[in-house]
Amino acid sequence: MSGRLFGTDGVRGLANRDLTAELALSLAAAAAHVLGDSGGAGLDGPRPVAVVGRDPRASGEFLEAAVVAGLASAGVDVLLAGVLPTPAIAYLTERHGASLGVMLSASHNAMPDNGIKFFDAQGFKLPDAIEDDIEARLLEAWDRPVGSGVGRVRPLPTAGREYVDHVLGVVTTPLAGLSVIVDCANGAASIVSPEAMRRAGADVLAIHASPDGLNINEGCGSTHLDDLIAAVVEHGADIGIAHDGDADRCLAVDAEGNVIDGDQILAILATAMRDRGTLARDTVVATVMSNLGFRIAMEEQGITMVATAVGDRYVLEEMRERGFALGGEQSGHVVMLDRATTGDGVLTALALLDRMAETGSSLKDLAAIMRRLPQVLINVEGVDRSRLAESAEVAAVVEVVERELGAEGRVLLRPSGTEPLVRVMVEAPTAEAAQDAAEAIADAVRASLSISG
Numbered sequence: 195m196s197g198r199l200f201g202t203d204g205v206r207g208l209a210n211r212d213l214t215a216e217l218a219l220s221l222a223a224a225a226a227h228v229l230g231d232s233g234g235a236g237l238d239g240p241r242p243v244a245v246v247g248r249d250p251r252a253s254g255e256f257l258e259a260a261v262v263a264g265l266a267s268a269g270v271d272v273l274l275a276g277v278l279p280t281p282a283i284a285y286l287t288e289r290h291g292a293s294l295g296v297m298l299s300a301s302h303n304a305m306p307d308n309g310i311k312f313f314d315a316q317g318f319k320l321p322d323a324i325e326d327d328i329e330a331r332l333l334e335a336w337d338r339p340v341g342s343g344v345g346r347v348r349p350l351p352t353a354g355r356e357y358v359d360h361v362l363g364v365v366t367t368p369l370a371g372l373s374v375i376v377d378c379a380n381g382a383a384s385i386v387s388p389e390a391m392r393r394a395g396a397d398v399l400a401i402h403a404s405p406d407g408l409n410i411n412e413g414c415g416s417t418h419l420d421d422l423i424a425a426v427v428e429h430g431a432d433i434g435i436a437h438d439g440d441a442d443r444c445l446a447v448d449a450e451g452n453v454i455d456g457d458q459i460l461a462i463l464a465t466a467m468r469d470r471g472t473l474a475r476d477t478v479v480a481t482v483m484s485n486l487g488f489r490i491a492m493e494e495q496g497i498t499m500v501a502t503a504v505g506d507r508y509v510l511e512e513m514r515e516r517g518f519a520l521g522g523e524q525s526g527h528v529v530m531l532d533r534a535t536t537g538d539g540v541l542t543a544l545a546l547l548d549r550m551a552e553t554g555s556s557l558k559d560l561a562a563i564m565r566r567l568p569q570v571l572i573n574v575e576g577v578d579r580s581r582l583a584e585s586a587e588v589a590a591v592v593e594v595v596e597r598e599l600g601a602e603g604r605v606l607l608r609p610s611g612t613e614p615l616v617r618v619m620v621e622a623p624t625a626e627a628a629q630d631a632a633e634a635i636a637d638a639v640r641a642s643l644s645i646s647g
Contacts, residue, residue, distance in 0.1 A: 198326075198329070199221075199329050199332075200322075200325040200326075200328075200329060202505050202507060203301065203309070203311060203319075203506075203507070204297075204309050204310050204311035204312065204319075205217075205221060205309060205310045206300055206303070206307060206308070206309035206310075207307065207308075207309070208306055208307055209251075209253030209257065209300075209306060209307060209308035210253060210256075213253075213257065213307075213308050213309065213310070215256055215257065215259075215260040216260070218257045218260035218261050218264065218310060219260040219261070219263050219264035219267075220264065220332050221261075221264065221310055221328065221332065222260070222261040222262075222263075222264025222265045222268070222296065222310075223264040223265070223267060223268045223336075224328045224329070224331040224332050224334070225265075225294060225296070225312050225328050226242070226244070226264070226265050226268035226269070226270045226294070227268060227331055227334075227336060228324060228327050228328050228331060229242075229293055229294040229312070229314060229315070229324075229328075230242035230268065230269070230270055230293050230294070237271040237273075237346045237348055241269055241270065241271050241345060242269070242270045242271070242292075242293035242294075243270065243271045243272070243273060243290065243291065243292040243293060244265050244270050244271070244272050244273070244287075244292055244293065244294050244295065244296060245272075245273045245275055245283055245286045245287045245290060245292045245294075245295045245296070245350070246258060246261055246262060246265070246272055246273070246274055246275065246283075246295070246296045246297075246298075247274075247275040247276065247277070247278045247280075247282065247283040247286075247295075247296075247297050247298070247353070247382075248276075248277060248297065248298035248299060248382075249277060249280075249298065249299040249300075249381050249382040249410060249439050249440045250277045250380070250381060250382065250384070250405035250406075250407055250410060251299075251300070251305050251308060251407060251408075251410050251439070252305070252407035252408060253306075253308045254277075254298045254299070254308060255407075257298050257308055257310070258274075258298055261296055261298065261310065262274070262347055265296070265345055266344055266345030266346070266347055267338060267339075267344065267345070268336075268338075268339075268345070269339040269343050269344060269345050270293070270294075270345045271345045271346050271347070271348070272345060272346070272347045272348070273286075273290060273292065273348060273349075273350040273353075274347065274348065274349045274350060275350045275353035276349070276350075276353060276354075277382055277385075277405075278353055278354060278357060278382055278386065279357070279382045279383050279386065279387075279437075279440055279441035279442065279538070279539065279540060280297045280299055280301075280311065280382070280440040280441065280442045280536065281441070281442055281534055281535075281536050281537065281538035281539075281540070281541065282353065282354075282357040282382075282386070283295045283296070283297045283313065284297075284313050284317035284318070284319075284534070284535050284536045285317060285356075285357060285360055285534065285535070286350070286353055286356065286357065287313045287314075287315065287316075287317045288315065288316050288317035288535070289356065289360075290350075291315075292315065293315050294312060294313060294314060294315065295312070295313035295317065296310065296311070296312055296313075297310070297311040297313070297440070298310060298311075299311065299382065299439060299440035300439065301438055301439055301440050301442065301443075302379075302411055302415065302416065302417050302438035302439055302443070303411070303439070304411060304412075305407075305408055305409070305410050305411065305412065312325075312328070313535075313536075316535060317535035317536070318510070318514075318535045318536070319507055319510070319536060321511075354385060354386050354389075357386060358386050358389055358390045358393065361390055361533075361538070361540050361541045361544055362390055362393060362394060362544070363533065364530070364533055364541055364544050364545045364548060365394045365544055365547075365548045366548055366552065367548055367551040367552045368394070368395040368551065369391065369394045369395040369396040369547050369548070369551050370395040370396075371395075371397075371551075372395075372396045372397065372432050372433070372547060372550060372551060373396070373397045373398075373399075373429070373430070373431045373432045373433075374391055374396045374397065374398050374399070374431060374432065374433055374434070374435060374547065375398075375399045375400075375401060375422060375425045375426050375429060375431045375433075375434045375435070376388055376391065376398060376399075376400050376401070376403075376434070376435040376436075376437070376543070377400075377401050377402050377414055377415055377416075377419075377421065377422040377425075377434065377435065377436045377437065378400055378401070378402055378403040378415070378437055378441075379402055379410060379411050379414050379415025379416065379436070379437050379438055379439050379441075380402045380403070380404060380405040380406070380409040380410045380411070380412065380414060380415075380439075381405060381410050381411065381415065381437060381438065381439035381440060381441060382439065382440045382441050383437045383441035383539065383540055384400070384402075384403040384404070384405050385403075386441075386540060387400075387435070387437060387441065387539075387540045387543065388400040388403060390540055390544060391435075391543070391544065391547065394544060394547070394548075396547060399425070399429060399431070401414070401421060401422065401425055402414035402415065402421065410439045411438065411439045415436055415437060415438050415439065416436040416437060416438045416443045416444070416445045416525075416526055416539075417438065419436055419445065419447065419453055422434040422435075422436050422447050423447050423451045423453070424451075426447050426448075426449065426451055427450070427451045430449070431449065432449055432550070432556070432557070433446060433447065433448065433449065433546075433547065433550065433557050434446060434447035434448075435447075435543045435546075436526075437539045437540070437543075438526075438539070441538075441539040441540055442506075442527060442536060442537040442538060442539055443456075443525060443526035443527055443537065443539045444456075444459065444526045444528065444539035444540075444542040444543045444546070445459075445526045446458075446459060446543075446546060446557060448556065448557040448558040448561065449556060449557065449558065450558060452558065452561075454557060454561050455485075455524055455525075455526070455566070456522055456523050456524045456525050456526040456527065456528065457480070457484050457485045457487070457488040457524045457564065457566065458488075458561045458564050458566065459522070459526065459528060459542065459546060460478060460480060460484075460488065460520070460521075460522045460528060461488055461491050461492065461561075461563050461564040462546060462549055462560045462561065462563065463520060463528065463530070463542075463545055463546065463549070464478040464492065464495070464497055464520055465495055465497070465563060466545070466548075466549045466552070467519065467520055468495065468496075468497055472519060472532065473497070473519055473520060474517055474518050474519040474520075475498070475517075475518065476496065476497050476498060477497065477498040477499070477500060477518050478492060478497055478498070478499055478500070478518070478520050478521060479499075479500045479501075479502060479509050479512050479513050479518050479520070479521030479522075480499055480500075480501060480502070480509070480521060480522060480523070481501060481502050481503065481504045481505070481508070481509060481523055481524070482501050482502070482503065482504060482606055482608075483504050483523070483524055483606065483619065484499075484501070484523075484524055485524065485564075485566050485567055485569060485621060486567050486603070486604045486621045487564050487565045487566045487567045487621075488564055488566075490564075490565070491563055491564035491565070495563070500512060500516075500518070502521075504523075505523075506522070506523055506527040506529065506536075506537050509521040509522060509523065509527070509529060510529055510531075510535075510536070513529060513531050514531070518531070519531050519532050522537070523537075526539065526542070528542040530542070530545065567602075567603070567621045567622065567623065567628075568621065568622060568623075568624060568625035568627075568628045569619065569620070569621045569628060570619070570620050570621075570625070570628040570629050570631075570632040571617065571618070571619045571632070572617075572618045572619075572632050572633065572635075572636045573610075573615050573616075573617055573618075574615055574616045574617075574618060574636050574639045574640055574643075575613075575614065575615045576614065576615070576640075576644060576645055577614065577615060577616055577639055577640065577643035577644055577645060578614070578643050578644075578645050579609030579610060579614060579615065579616050579643070580609070581642075581643050582607070582609050582616055582639070582643060585639075585642045585643060587638055587641065587642040588607070588635070588638045588639055588642050588643070590638075591634060591635055591638040592605055592607060592635055592638075595620070595631045595634060595635060598631070599620075599622055599627075599631065602622065602623045603620065603621055603622040603623065603627070603628070603631070604620070604621045605618075605619070605620050605631070605635065606618075606619040606620075607619075607635065607639075614645065616639050616643065618632050618635045618636045618639065619632070620632040620635065
């Protein structure tokens with residue numbers, strides 16, 4: 195792997211090619227040196243502790259072994275949580291007083307990929323500075339402990355039950371009478387998500403909940419909703435829930451088969467928390483990619499929206515810095531900071547079901563609080579994204595489009611952070627208007643910023 199190892203969500207790549215056992219071991223040892231607290235209460239003495247979990251993809255088996263070897267060789271005791279969602283590992287890290295947590299998952303990526311995510315002692319993802327420190331210490335010489343100084347490894351057989359008990363705390367109204375179909379993406383939530391919903395009283399049918407190490411995210415889950423839509427309609431269910439491979443996301447489907455995205459879920463939960471008096475300063479945090487319809491709905495409800503850069507880590511940073519309780523992304527990452535330290539798809543699903551039970555309303559009726567405006571995204575390739583801000587030609591076209599759209603539309607133009615392309619996003623009252631406006635801006639970007647030109 196070249197360049198900075200850590201991306202926006204840990205270290206991720208093709209398992210056994212980019213993300214090797216050797217790299218996993220070295221990263222784990224370096225993380226132990228940066229995050230380990232020698233004063234911790236170890237398994238059989240004063241040593242730091244790490245909680246390690248993974249999703250069910252096949253490569254997680256050897257990568258878990260490598261991570262455990264790296265941690266233990268650096269004098270860290272390891273609690274093996276097994277196959278559980280990413281937010282479960284974050285929660286268990288804090289709950290068990292560990293110095294760090296490690297999750298092996300590539301989230302919604304295809305099975306051949308994998309990733310390593312680290313959490314601090316409070317269960318939060320690491321800031322860039324700490325990740326850079328870990329990376330800098332990869333090749334650093336260090337004194338290896340011997341004898342009783344090496345870390346010990348123990349299973350944590352109660353991990354799943356502890357996590358389910360935790361997420362059930364969001365349910366205030368029994369879910370009896372609600373029929374739910376949950377698509378587990380053949381991933382980390384295949385056991386705990388259906389179990390949590392059943393314990394809350396719902397009638398649950400789980401699909402794509404038979405992981406074999408190879409089928410994670412394959413034509414299912416939050417990035418492939420067709421099977422869930424069909425199952426909800428066929429069985430006459432009240433709601434469908436879709437997770438991704440590590441279950442830090444949640445999307446939904448109403449009884450008629452309509453997709454309810456992260457913006458709509460966030461709107462429903464924001465109003466629920468506002469009504470209960472638990473929405474800090476009546477404010478919700480979202481990204482610049484959130485639909486304009488979400489912004490309008492929040493304004494109508496008297497709820498302030500604070501926008502951040504794209505990425506759940508930026509949403510969380512804003513929430514922690516300013517003391518907000520709820521934030522999320524259109525993709526289904528929802529952070530309920532009074533109950534979790536990261537996006538939690540199972541927790542989000544239970545909160546959504548709880549709102550349905552509390553109000554006696556259908557998901558369609560709850561989602562009607564927000565009218566989702568048509569959104570068109572065009573990736574303009576082969577252009578010099580570094581010159582976008584200085585292009586008067588592009589700015590002139592954007593100005594014309596924004597004037598035509600007025601308050602009923604929005605333009606978001608931004609360079610990709612990793613590829614030679616510019617992203618053009620337009621929202622408008624109709625799909626046709628959004629498409630026409632986006633194409634006009636994309637044409638201007640090509641004409642002004644073409645690399646070949």
